[in-house]
Amino acid sequence: MPEPYRAVLKAHPESIGQARSCIAAAFAQWELDDYIARLVVSELATNAITHACGDSIVVRVERNGDGSVTVEAWDNEPGSAPLLRSPNLEASSGRGLRLIENLVREWGWRPLPNKAGKVVYAVLEASE
Numbered sequence: 001m002p003e004p005y006r007a008v009l010k011a012h013p014e015s016i017g018q019a020r021s022c023i024a025a026a027f028a029q030w031e032l033d034d035y036i037a038r039l040v041v042s043e044l045a046t047n048a049i050t051h052a053c054g055d056s057i058v059v060r061v062e063r064n065g066d067g068s069v070t071v072e073a074w075d076n077e078p079g080s081a082p083l084l085r086s087p088n089l090e091a092s093s094g095r096g097l098r099l100i101e102n103l104v105r106e107w108g109w110r111p112l113p114n115k116a117g118k119v120v121y122a123v124l125e126a127s128e
Helices: 015-029 035-051 096-103
Strands: 005-010 056-063 069-075 106-111 118-124
Touching (some): 096 118
Antiparallel strands (some): 005 056
């Protein structure tokens, strides 16, 4: 399997475009369609930036043995699980994880070691 792509980005909204570029580079190398992955990483990176306690986030993408791809965003907010909110048409946010849930095979989160934050991930089927 190829090495994962990883980018450390500033916890700033301008970094969302850089997160998409990281995904695009990986998917181009793997000769896969990146449309869904760019949308997913936009949502994951936005959430990571929103919840980051420090000045950076990490975006990581990895090709799995079964051909699927895992997209991750890491932030340093310890112990806070992502919440699937009930749809609220009047809210200006809160729909990203519902969108992701409908686009990917699975998604979830795990804490980073030593309470250093969390990783939110999504597993996508590969599209050539």
